[in-house]
Amino acid sequence: MEVGFLGLGIMGKAMSINLLRHGFKVTVWNRTLSKCDELVEHGASIGETPAAVVKKCKYTIAMLSDPSAAQSVVFDKDGVLEQISSGKGYIDMSTVDAETASKISEAIKAKGGDFLEAPVSGSKKPAEDGQLVILAAGDKALYDEILPAFDVLGKKSFYLGEVGNGAKMKLVVNMIMGSMMNAFSEGLTLAERSGLNPGTLLDVLDLGAISNGMFKLKGPTMLKNSYSPAFPLKHQQKDMRLALALGDENAVSMPVAAAANEAFKKARSLGLGDLDFSAVHETLKALDHST
Numbered sequence: 276m277e278v279g280f281l282g283l284g285i286m287g288k289a290m291s292i293n294l295l296r297h298g299f300k301v302t303v304w305n306r307t308l309s310k311c312d313e314l315v316e317h318g319a320s321i322g323e324t325p326a327a328v329v330k331k332c333k334y335t336i337a338m339l340s341d342p343s344a345a346q347s348v349v350f351d352k353d354g355v356l357e358q359i360s361s362g363k364g365y366i367d368m369s370t371v372d373a374e375t376a377s378k379i380s381e382a383i384k385a386k387g388g389d390f391l392e393a394p395v396s397g398s399k400k401p402a403e404d405g406q407l408v409i410l411a412a413g414d415k416a417l418y419d420e421i422l423p424a425f426d427v428l429g430k431k432s433f434y435l436g437e438v439g440n441g442a443k444m445k446l447v448v449n450m451i452m453g454s455m456m457n458a459f460s461e462g463l464t465l466a467e468r469s470g471l472n473p474g475t476l477l478d479v480l481d482l483g484a485i486s487n488g489m490f491k492l493k494g495p496t497m498l499k500n501s502y503s504p505a506f507p508l509k510h511q512q513k514d515m516r517l518a519l520a521l522g523d524e525n526a527v528s529m530p531v532a533a534a535a536n537e538a539f540k541k542a543r544s545l546g547l548g549d550l551d552f553s554a555v556h557e558t559l560k561a562l563d564h565s566t
């Protein structure tokens with residue numbers, strides 16, 4: 276199967292290498308074109324523009340940073356819309372809001388193309404290992420056609436119905452994750468400041484009812500103040516912001532998520548946006564000079 280791939284950041288690079296490893300023919304494009312070179316070493320071809328990739332490929336996948344990037348790649352000059360047409364499918368796996376997904380969907384469909392949103396749960400390592408959870412919605416026929424690629428990229432794919440449901444599901448999941456990360460950071464700091472060994476706290480947590488993969492993975496690196504980015508903090512804050520907007524629309528009061536968003540904003544203001552989202556831990560240190 277031949278696919279195009281737009282966006283070679285942390286996730287897009289891992290996902291497209293994974294597709295190449297499994298025998299897919301992949302044509303890649305990235306805004307910073309030099310990032311394509313490494314993919315060529317893995318067997319990819321390069322498309323000079325998003326339009327060139329769509330022209331060449333029946334299916335094109337995108338993995339871009341945010342709503343503005345997702346729209347720019349579709350609507351701007353040399354963008355996806357210039358070449359999408361009947362018989363071609365566009366699959367946007369970026370985390371965006373439902374409104375952005377719908378806007379892109381309508382534009383693709385107006386040109387005769389098919390559209391699927393398919394944001395993912397799971398970070399750099401699951402992307403490398405083909406263990407993502409795929410939250411797809413939109414054109415069901417396109418979903419069925421692209422399943423061989425989803426089967427390589429993920430451990431499970433959900434088809435959630437109409438466009439927007441994928442974005443909403445992803446935002447709910449990441450809102451919970453961002454709130455949990457803040458509670459976890461506070462717990463690690465409280466353990467340390469009150470004279471406990473935070474490493475022992477990790478062991479205790481891991482044996483109880485709130486044991487989870489995120490605490491297990493991030494706890495040891497957070498205790499070493501090590502925040503090499505798997506999921507950049509600026510993207511987690513974007514997801515909190517979009518989830519809070521979804522809460523506004525639906526009159527859902529979310530004080531915990533709102534507080535977590537403030538902590539991520541604080542972290543961004545401290546220049547931590549490009550570090551892993553677990554670097555929100557540093558905001559507690561920055562705030563705590565009172566004693």
Ligand SMILES: NC(=O)C1=CN([C@@H]2O[C@H](COP(=O)(O)OP(=O)(O)OC[C@H]3O[C@@H](n4cnc5c(N)ncnc54)[C@H](OP(=O)(O)O)[C@@H]3O)[C@@H](O)[C@H]2O)C=CC1
Binds near residue numbers: 307344
């Ligand atoms: N990292 C993770 O753990 C996960 C991330 N996600 C989501 O996946 C998406 C990608 O994340 P990730 O790979 O980590 O992000 P990165 O920041 O590593 O990569 C972002 C990508 O978007 C491109 N981009 C940004 N702005 C524009 C623009 N205006 N026009 C065209 N391209 C643009 C970048 O291009 P350039 O190289 O030129 O900057 C790069 O290819 C995000 O929506 C994120 O929320 C979802 C699950 C997990």
Ligand SMILES: O=CC(=O)O
Binds near residue numbers: 395396397398449506
């Ligand atoms: O969006 C991030 C993730 O880990 O999932």
